[in-house]
Structure formats: structure tokens, C-alpha cells
Amino acid sequence: MNKKFIQHLVSKPNTYLLVWGYIYSRLDEENKGAIYIYEMSSKYNVPKSTLKRIVDYGVSVSGFKMDYKWVSNTLHISVLDSKSEPKVVSKRTKSEPNLVLKRAKPKANTLYSKMIEEYDNFCHEHTGVGSKIDGMQGKSMKSIISFLEKQCKRKNKDLSKEDLSKEDLEGNVLLSWKYILANWEKLDDYNRNRIKLSEINSSLSNILMKIKEQPINKKQKQRYEQINQAVKGATSTDYSGLGTGK
Numbered sequence: 617m618n619k620k621f622i623q624h625l626v627s628k629p630n631t632y633l634l635v636w637g638y639i640y641s642r643l644d645e646e647n648k649g650a651i652y653i654y655e656m657s658s659k660y661n662v663p664k665s666t667l668k669r670i671v672d673y674g675v676s677v678s679g680f681k682m683d684y685k686w687v688s689n690t691l692h693i694s695v696l697d698s699k700s701e702p703k704v705v706s707k708r709t710k711s712e713p714n715l716v717l718k719r720a721k722p723k724a725n726t727l728y729s730k731m732i733e734e735y736d737n738f739c740h741e742h743t744g745v746g747s748k749i750d751g752m753q754g755k756s757m758k759s760i761i762s763f764l765e766k767q768c769k770r771k772n773k774d775l776s777k778e779d780l781s782k783e784d785l786e787g788n789v790l791l792s793w794k795y796i797l798a799n800w801e802k803l804d805d806y807n808r809n810r811i812k813l814s815e816i817n818s819s820l821s822n823i824l825m826k827i828k829e830q831p832i833n834k835k836q837k838q839r840y841e842q843i844n845q846a847v848k849g850a851t852s853t854d855y856s857g858l859g860t861g862k
Contacts, residue, residue, distance in 0.1 A: 624677040628670075631662050636674045639693065647695040654689065654754035655729060664689070664751075688748050727786040731757055731793050735813065738797045742811060749813075756813040763820055764789045799827045 625633040635656060642649045653664055662670070671691060675682045684693040732749060735757070739747040749757075768788040772780055780788065800808060803826050807819060816823065 618679055621674075621678045621680070625674065628673070631660050631666070632670050632673065634660055635662070635667065635670045639671075639674075639691070640695075643693075643695060649691075649693055651691045651693075652689065652732065652749050652754075653686070653691060654749060654751060655732070658728070658754065658758075659726075689750055727761060727789060728757065730790055731761060734790070734793055734797060738800070739811065742800075747813075753813040756817040759817050760793070760813065760820060761789060763817075764792045768792065796823065796827065802827050 621636075622633070625636055638656060638659065639649065639651065642651050653667055656662070656667055657664055668686070671684065671693075675684060678695075681696040682693065683696075684691060686692075732747070736747045739745065747753075765785060768785060769780065772788075800811075803823065807823055807826065810816070810819065
């Protein structure tokens, strides 16, 4: 982001600078990124229509060449510094190397985005395509997080342990989510085919019960034990009983 671009953003409400700062933080080393609109909407409490207006405005005043489009409520954006566009040189001169802005590949940095990342991998593995997150699905993920947080706190309290820190609690919730997705094949046909977040959220207690009760084969058992060991290593708590409390 250059000085002129920032000056344009500062002249607008604070959300303009915050949203564009977040967009830039999510670009990879090739200055490309794909960002869920509801991730930004929930982070800055901004409606979808306003976010699109902020993006349109930024593209128009940035001073950079930008390619962007919205696909299934996901912003796909590519930023090219105007100074790094290919130069036309004479045959008698050597071409100068293009300037490339290097950025570390962004990592999911919130519990919500980490949960979505795991779910997206799960969808790709089971259907061959990634997840589609609209308003209802995003709300359902937040509900799933809230439910798992309560279960983790309750399990920790039952073991007469001290209150979990926010970092430990989020770690346990993420491990619990991985546990559910890793054991998905243990469900009956009806539940196994309901993979929308809204469907998972509505049946989460039942899903946890079925995962715990269903017999498993040798390969599944090994995977189950690996996940349990990961949970125990983080909190010394066995979360295979998640969801059994009323």
C-alpha cells in the first residue's frame, strides 16, 4: 500500500483502512488471495454490501493494477504493483528484472478461520470441491464453536481443573472439531451425507453420540487413538466423550 492509497482510505470511515489492511495481510507471496466475505464482515461488523463498496473504492484509488472478482461470497484478488509491470526495452539493452513484492503465505489466525480451513479440507476430501460459506453457514460455524466451547469447559470443570485460558480453550475446540471430521465415516448413512455446517450444527449432539458409540475397524481405531493422544498432549483431557453431557 502506497502513501497516496492510504491517504484516500484515511479520508473515508475507519473501516475502509481496516478492511484493506486485512486484505493486504491475506495476500500470498504472489500478491494473490481468496478471502471469505463473512470472515471480514464478522471481524469488522460491516454488512456485505458495504464491504463490496469498500473493495470497489479501494481498487479505483489504489494506484495499482488489480484483478478481482466475487465468487460464492469469496473475494478473489490479485494485486500488481504498477512499477513492476513488464518493461519494453531495446534489443541493445538488457531487460531489468521485475520487482516482486514478497509476502509470507498467510495463515489462518482466528479460531473461526482455522475451523473453516479444516472444514474446507474436509469438503474437498469428501466431495472433490471446497466449501461454500454463505451467511447461514457462517452463522452455523459460530454456533458450532460456541457449543464445543461449552463442552470443553464442562469437561475441564468435571475433572476439577483450573479454568482454561483463551488460547487453551480455542486449541481444545479446534482439536474437537478435527476429531469430529476425522471420525465422520463412523456415522450412519443419513448423517454422513449431511455435511453442510447448518446440518452439522442442528445434529451435533447426536453426531458426537454416534461417533462415540459406533464400533471402529483397526485403521479407524489407530486414527482415533492418534487424535486422542493429541488432545491429551495438549490438555491431558480425553475429549472422546464430548457431547455426552446434557
